[in-house]
Amino acid sequence: MRATAEQLRALRQEVAGLERWQAETTPRRMPLGHAEADAALGGGLEVGRLHEVxxxxxxDAASATGFAAMLAARLGGSLVWLRQEQVGREGGALHAPGLSEIGFDPARLVLGLLPDPLTVLAAAGEAARCPGVGVVLVELWRMPRPLDLTATRRLALAAETSGVSVLLLRVEAQAQASAAQTRWQVHSLASVPLEANAPGHPALSVELTRQRSGPPGGPWQMEWDRDRGIFRAWDGGGAALSGPQLPLAAHG
Amino acid sequence: MGEGRRYLALSFPLLPTDRLRRHGFALDAPLVLVEKARGAMRLVAADLMARRLGLLPGLALADARARVPELVAEEIDRHGDGRFLARLADACDRYSPMVAVEGDDALVLDITGCIHLFGGEAELAADAVQRLTGLGLHVRKAGAGTPEAALALARFHRGPVTDERAAVLGLPVAALGVPEETLRALRRAGLKTIGDLAVRPTAPLSARFGAGMAWALARLLGRADSRITPRRAPPALVFSRAFAEPIGHMAHVMHALGELAGQAAHELEARGKGGRRFAATLFRSDGDVRTLEVETGAPMRDPAVLMRLLEARIEALSDPIDPGFGFDLVRLAVPALEALDDAQLRLGEAQALEGSLSALVDRLSTRFGRGRIRRFLPRDTHVPEQAAQAVPAVAAAPARWAPPEAGEPPLRPLHLFSPPQPIDVLAEVPDGPPMRFRWRGGTHDVLRQEGPERIASEWWHDVRRIAPPRDYYRVEDKSGHRFWIFRDGAEMPPAPRWYLHGLFP
Structure with a gap:
């Protein structure tokens, strides 16, 4: 792709405008609710930026997807979720009732099922430029060729211009150079069991592996509190036993 | 005949062979098309060259070959012929929005109200015949006051029609289009032409030859009103622009469409209406037709927005538009009108803003296809696969979802597999979920579980789909992965089968 002088000039002007805009505004931050993570983030996740999960x-695909959807729920607004059509066969179709169960109202969701990574990124670019959208969730599996540094730069620029938060969800992928504000690595975590040893609320082990404006942090063990819509500290390590609790005999 | 309506019938007696010839097939040999019938390959279509040699449909291929060894025979492709006829019907949209396909070899156009655009019925018919002949087709045409009369004249009348009624009366009884045995009975009774029937009272004819024959006769003679059933409902509004010289540049085509969009906006505004669907049709001078459709979530009429959607549609085409020798007619149709007054416009201004979600949905649907951009509507059912209905986002407003019950962990998975994935149970307990199972090569030791939740199929909706009830469990393995699994069928032997249906975060 060769840019003409004209295009280059237009781009420079655009970038200059963006830099002015950036200087004038301090980004809004959305606290996660988890005190340590928020402290590491300098108050919370920056709104209107590109973040990688x-x-x-x-x-751990389900945990990472859950984390991205929970972030979307916290960020608010409508969610445009873009994924490749064939991913549904491998990772399961997105189930709207399940989205509702983690506290995201499916009425606010528009789902795009696209034929290949290139169209996913094209749709993402279009959606990220649309200020009426709250969050764009771009789900890409493995290492698609069209997703390079330039592609992430485009998304980051679009997010900063429009104020739309863009979450790039990567499954079975290695980190590569990108223009993202933060990068998160998510692992599954045993839940704090409920009565009768039932699986409890969603629990995640989350590591902030990279951020532009600060040092990395974590991993933190979090539990998603759907009813309050926040992440809270997980305390399953000591208090809960990882098995059926048997009453101890009073006298040994 | 018929309250002043006019119909034009176009019949293509050699359509199957003409279609092959268009592709340069067997240009200098007699061509016949065959099909297996009554235990032998028989001719079902023959071109002019073959017909002159006496090779007529019905003849066995072996006999035909014996007579004319250089004969070229192909198997008939009725689906291909049907598609070709449908494309011809598309091409005839330029004369009238009311086009019907009749049988496998003819079209009937309702040209009432369209005649003046072409300077007269004869001119319209001549233009149609010239274009269709240019496509390499043999065409017969006839105009009449009823569709049946037009079709019968096109199929059975030879030479120019000077007196329409006399011509109809002179047609053979075969023009009625009734079954062969009725025709034989008519001929045996000495009734050879429509005129022979027209002079007789209807009641005895009906009693002897059947009500179907009497009905066909009444429609042919214009005694009973009949209309064609167009392939598509005619659009509510149509705006056209014809060019004396075909235009080959897409920029000029878009300019013309922009003017039509302006006209459409003007007309819609005057009526206080808008449209949710718009169709631009480009007619190529050689008969090819391309239609581009766009759809919006809310009614609108802004020409600038419409043009942007059309441009996005064109960009997204997998096979780009080929102007060929140029387009000589472009048309913009609004299939249906919806109320859109000033108050709604003001109300919908926020929605109609370029940066709004609904505008984005319109653009994405136009660019990637309406089926790819979806919303979920809740459905009142316990069957997990049917709990959410995915619909095109342009066609649906957001629906209300019931909030989850406070205090409970997620009871439904975020990802659902369709169909459910079978799992291998490695260790089981009598009345619960497996203690260890294998899925996709990984072994999972179940640490926590909850269940069963029994979900029965809703057989009262569809008795053909009675499935045994399923017992669902939420389980969590040692590494903290959470699954939704179920046991299929009764608890009776043979051993129950287990499936993984979903994943929890």
Whole structure:
């Protein structure tokens, strides 16, 4: 792709405008609710930026997806979720009742099922430029060729211009150079069991592996409090036993 | 005949062979098309060259070959012919929005109200015949006051029609389009032409030859009103621009469409209406037709927005528009009108803003296809696969979802597999979920579980889909992965089968 002088000039002007805009505004931050994570983020996740969420392993896809959806719920506004059509066969179709169960109202969701990574990114670019959208969630599996540094720069620029938060969800992928504001690595975590040893609220182990404006942090163990819509500290380490609790005999 | 309506019938007696010839097939040999019938390959279509040699449909291929060894025979492709006829019907949209396909070889156009655009019925018919002949087709045409009369004249009348009624009366009884046995009975009774029937009272004819014959006769003679059933409902509004010289540049085509969009906006505004769908049709001078459709979530009429959607539609085409020798007619149709007054416009201004979500949905649907951009509507059912209905986002307003019950962990998975994935149970307990199972090569030791939640199929909706009830469990393995699994069928032997249906975060 060769840019003409004309295009280059227009781009420079655009960038200059953006830099002015950036200087004038301080980004709004959305606290996660988890005190340590918020402290590491300098108050919270920056709104209107590009953030990357990586699944630790293929098996952590559900946890990473959950984390991204929970962030979307916290960020608010409508959500445009873009994924490749064939991912549904491998990772399961997005189930709207399940989205509702983690506290995101499916009425605020528009789902785009696209044929390939290139169209996913094209749709993402279009959606990220639309100020009427709250969050764009771009789900890409493995290492698609069209997703390079330039592609992430485009998304980051679009997010900063429009104020739309863009979450780039990567499954079975390794980190690569990108223009994202933060990068997260998500692993599954045993939940704090409920009565009768039932699986409890969503629990995640979340690591901030990179951020532009500060040092990395974590991993933190978090639990998603759907009813309050925040992440809270997970305290399953000591208090809960990882098995059925048996009453101890009073006298040994 | 018929309250002043006019119909034009176009019949293509050699359509199957003409279609092959268009592709340069067997240009200098007699061509016949065959099909297996009564235990032998028989001719079902023959071109002019073959017909002159006496090779007529019905003849066995072996006999035909014996007579004319250089014969070229192909198997008939009725679907291909049907598609071709449908494309011809598209091309005839330029004369009238009311086009009907009749049988496998003819079109009937309702040209009432369109005649003046072409300077007269004869001119319109001549233009149609010239274009269709240019496509390499043999065409017969006839105009009449009823669709049946037009079709019968096109199929059975030879030579120019001077007196329409006399011509109809002179047609053979075969023009009625009734079954062969009725025709035989008519001929045996000495009734050879429509005129022979027209002079007789209807009641005895009906009693002897059947009500179907009497009905066909009444429609042919214009005694009973009949209309064609167009392939598509005619649009509410149509704006056209014809060019004396075909235009080959897409920029000029878009300019013309922009003018039509302006006209449409003007007309819609005057009526206090808007449209949710718009169709631009480009007619190529050689008969090819391309239609571009765009759809919006809310009624609108802004020409600038419409043009942007059309441009996005064109950009997204997988096979780009080929102007060929140029387009000589462009048309913009609004299939249906919806109320859109000033108050609604003001109300919808926020929605109609370029940066709004609904405008984005319109653009994405136009660019990537309406089926790819979806919303979910809740459905009142326990069956997990049917709990959410995915619909095109342009066609649906957001629906209300019931909030989850406070205090509970998520009871439904974020990802659902369709179909459910079978799992291998490695260790089981009598009345619960597996203690260890294998899925996709990984082994999972179940640490926590909750269940069963019994979900029965809703057989009262569809008795053909009675499935045994399923017992669902939420389980969590040692690494903290949470799954939704179920046991299929009864608890009776053979061993129950287990499936993984979803993943929790």
């Amino acid at each position: 990586f699944a630790g392993h293929g098996a």
